[in-house]
Amino acid sequence: MNRIVQYKEHDSVMVAVDCIIFGFDGKEIKALLVKRGFEPELGKWSLMGGFVNYKESVDAAANRILDQLTGLSSVYMEQLYCFGDVDRDPGGRVVSVAYFALIKIDDYSQELMKEHNAKWVSLNKIPVLVFDHKQMIKVAKSRLQQKVSRQPIGFALLPDKFTLQQLQALYEAIYETVFDKRNFTKKILSLGVLEKLNEKDKETSKKGSYYYVFIRERYSKLENENFTFI
Amino acid sequence: MNRIVQYKEHDSVMVAVDCIIFGFDGKEIKALLVKRGFEPELGKWSLMGGFVNYKESVDAAANRILDQLTGLSSVYMEQLYCFGDVDRDPGGRVVSVAYFALIKIDDYSQELMKEHNAKWVSLNKIPVLVFDHKQMIKVAKSRLQQKVSRQPIGFALLPDKFTLQQLQALYEAIYETVFDKRNFTKKILSLGVLEKLNEKDKETSKKGSYYYVFIRERYSKLENENFTFI
DNA sequence: GCAAAAGTGTTTTGTCTACACCCATGA
DNA sequence: TCATGGGTGTAGACAAAACACTTTTGC
Numbered sequence: 001m002n003r004i005v006q007y008k009e010h011d012s013v014m015v016a017v018d019c020i021i022f023g024f025d026g027k028e029i030k031a032l033l034v035k036r037g038f039e040p041e042l043g044k045w046s047l048m049g050g051f052v053n054y055k056e057s058v059d060a061a062a063n064r065i066l067d068q069l070t071g072l073s074s075v076y077m078e079q080l081y082c083f084g085d086v087d088r089d090p091g092g093r094v095v096s097v098a099y100f101a102l103i104k105i106d107d108y109s110q111e112l113m114k115e116h117n118a119k120w121v122s123l124n125k126i127p128v129l130v131f132d133h134k135q136m137i138k139v140a141k142s143r144l145q146q147k148v149s150r151q152p153i154g155f156a157l158l159p160d161k162f163t164l165q166q167l168q169a170l171y172e173a174i175y176e177t178v179f180d181k182r183n184f185t186k187k188i189l190s191l192g193v194l195e196k197l198n199e200k201d202k203e204t205s206k207k208g209s210y211y212y213v214f215i216r217e218r219y220s221k222l223e224n225e226n227f228t229f230i
Numbered sequence: 231m232n233r234i235v236q237y238k239e240h241d242s243v244m245v246a247v248d249c250i251i252f253g254f255d256g257k258e259i260k261a262l263l264v265k266r267g268f269e270p271e272l273g274k275w276s277l278m279g280g281f282v283n284y285k286e287s288v289d290a291a292a293n294r295i296l297d298q299l300t301g302l303s304s305v306y307m308e309q310l311y312c313f314g315d316v317d318r319d320p321g322g323r324v325v326s327v328a329y330f331a332l333i334k335i336d337d338y339s340q341e342l343m344k345e346h347n348a349k350w351v352s353l354n355k356i357p358v359l360v361f362d363h364k365q366m367i368k369v370a371k372s373r374l375q376q377k378v379s380r381q382p383i384g385f386a387l388l389p390d391k392f393t394l395q396q397l398q399a400l401y402e403a404i405y406e407t408v409f410d411k412r413n414f415t416k417k418i419l420s421l422g423v424l425e426k427l428n429e430k431d432k433e434t435s436k437k438g439s440y441y442y443v444f445i446r447e448r449y450s451k452l453e454n455e456n457f458t459f460i
Numbered sequence: 461g462c463a464a465a466a467g468t469g470t471t472t473t474g475t476c477t478a479c480a481c482c483c484a485t486g487a
Numbered sequence: 488t489c490a491t492g493g494g495t496g497t498a499g500a501c502a503a504a505a506c507a508c509t510t511t512t513g514c
Binding site: 393439 | 466469
């Protein structure tokens with residue numbers, strides 16, 4: 001097979017993709033972990049990952065792997081970092097490109113969860129993971145914190161319609177802090193990217209609280225300005 | 231050779247490193263380009279790059295390649311992004327991990343420049359480059375803008391001692407804007423990370439302007455606070 | 461003595477923070 | 488009617504932006 005066209009003399013290595021999949025249960029940010037189904041480290045907890053095929057882009061591999069685990073396509077995902085230490089994987093020389101994805105936790109079916117031996121684990125209770133996967137989660141968490149203040153990606157973790165309380169709880173979980181309710185409301189509404197629905201969530205209170213939706217078109221007007229979500 | 235220990239069934243690809251090397255000439259941010267010395271695309275302009283060896287981490291490869299071109303070690307460098315399209319390089323399946331580096335433009339010797347057929351090109355005059363290298367520079371520029379506002383990496387582009395005028399010119403070049411001199415001075419000095427030397431640069435004016443130096447230890451105190459350089 | 465760049469303060473504006481009470485509802 | 492969470496405004500502190508004149512010195 002004549003795969004290597006012109007750079008015959010150079011080494012090649014395996015390239016893997018690992019996905020840090022975040023979800024939000026209303027209180028905590030959680031990462032989706034799977035019990036490894038193959039050697040090495042069979043049976044240990046790890047991120048969902050897989051190898052990049054020769055005729056597949058790294059991005060495509062990441063999407064394929066995310067789809068395998070979650071059955072979801074068109075979720076928010078971005079490349080995080082390339083982990084390239086020589087001995088990071090005892091199974092061989094594997095360079096891993098990590099991606100992080102944000103999904104709505106309820107969209108993830110229980111069946112797939114069982115099928116893959118997966119579980120949601122809150123970020124401060126991550127068990128021992130294989131290889132450098134714990135480091136990947138750490139980097140991903142830090143990236144999430146950075147990103148969520150300048151880009152409207154947090155909404156990917158919430159249902160399409162959400163209350164301001166849910167949104168605030170999300171930001172509080174991400175930053176591990178608490179915000180003043182009035183200031184939070186004021187700031188987020190002042191951006192003008194949310195629309196109040198004429199409908200209330202009565203789950204958590206008798207009075208009920210209004211649902212809002214994120215309007216992407218309104219956001220595009222802001223995009224090139226200097227602002228933060230929080 | 232039994233390189234692949236356990237993942238025998240998976241494809242492997244070549245992994246390359248490309249370096250976006252930025253310099254500052256007092257007026258403009260420039261990138262260091264080289265005339266490619268090998269096929270494919272021999273003789274075309276490109277970033278400095280090379281392949282990751284089997285027993286070499288990706289970071290180590292980046293440092294090796296930077297050293298090859300510049301003869302400089304201990305310069306600021308960080309991983310930028312992994313470019314993984316299938317057909318990005320017509321020479322074969324090559325995944326490239328791009329790094330960006332900041333060097334003091336005068337540290338780069340003319341001899342090495344000639345030896346590698348290298349030249350400094352200002353960012354808005356980048357010629358046609360091989361593969362996706364132009365895209366890499368675009369991503370690097372954007373990352374530089376983000377980083378320089380929160381981390382003291384801009385100093386890596388200036389001489390050890392510099393005037394406030396030089397520093398302002400640097401930020402203006404990076405952001406392609408102009409700042410008010412008084413506000414800039416006030417802001418940057420208020421951080422308390424610069425020390426005024428008892429020595430003036432008389433190159434650009436009769437009066438002369440004081441040199442300052444960046445004191446890293448003073449910065450470490452700020453590090454975990456919420457602040458910006460500009 | 462004059463041209464050229466360096467150095468310096470104040471006012472205004474806007475943004476962020478702190479803080480407490482009434483409202484609507486189901487039980 | 489009361490317990491629970493939802494919704495709202497204002498004053499003070501702080502940071503950012505706008506803005507112009509004096510100083511130094513080599514020629």
